[in-house]
Amino acid sequence: MIFDTLVTLVLSPVLLAQAIRVRKRALRLPEASGPRFATQGVGTPLKILIIGDSAAAGVGALTQNEALAGQLSAALAPNHTVHWHLIASTGATTSTTLSHLQNEMLKPADVVVIALGVNDVTRGGPKARWLRIHAALRTLLRDQTGARRLYVSEIPPLGAFPLLPNPLRWLLGRRAIRFDVALRSALAMEPDTTYVLLPRTLDVSDMAEDGFHPGPAIYSQWAKEMARQIISDGP
Secondary structure, three states, rough: OOHHHHHHHHHHHHHHHHHHHHHHHHOOOOOEEEOOOEEEEOOOOOOOOEEOOOOHHHHOOOOOOOOOHHHHHHHHHEEEEEEEEEEEOOOOHHHHHHHHHHOOOOOOOOHHHHHHHHOHHHHHOOOOHHHHHHHHHHHHHHHHHHEEEEEEEEOOOHHHHHOOOHHHHHHHHHHHHHHHHHHHHHOOOOOOOEEEOOOOOOOOOHHHOOOOOOOHHHHHHHHHHHHHHHHHHOO
């Protein structure tokens, strides 16, 4: 942590220049098209609320059927009648998501999926504050939806994102790992919460053309692992 802080201070002019260059040159892909709620499948009813940022919104996929929400529903459909609802937007942080949901009347859900953290990492706020906000978000979601379980996705490995140049990629990758380790430790204290790993077979060729978001193949693996965990935890 101290080492990273020193490196950041020494390299701050380079990092700032790289960050500005990335923002200017980054390919801006749209969120996946299609409805943000649907019903699919047969079997025991299962209400799922998906909360998150651009990855949850399906950036990198053409339609929601190819994105996390649609593929998760499809993976659960043989066992459940899935009623899913997606609340996600590009650029969302944990803080902006909490503020938004505090003004929403959320419908009951059996399961809530949370996919946040990338923008919190890249925007440079303190880890301790982010952990407090994430905990407040989880509490709000439990209280408003009555969900029996929360599923929180691993923070993506920014150190493997081809869009980012080094040393910016290296530093953001280390910061993402620190945030994720702290989050996983916090979630371990909550028996109704499951931490879900992202696909370990990440290949840059499976990412979206912007070099920053998942492509359909990664969304598929992510959704299958999420569905496996939900099915394993039972009704």
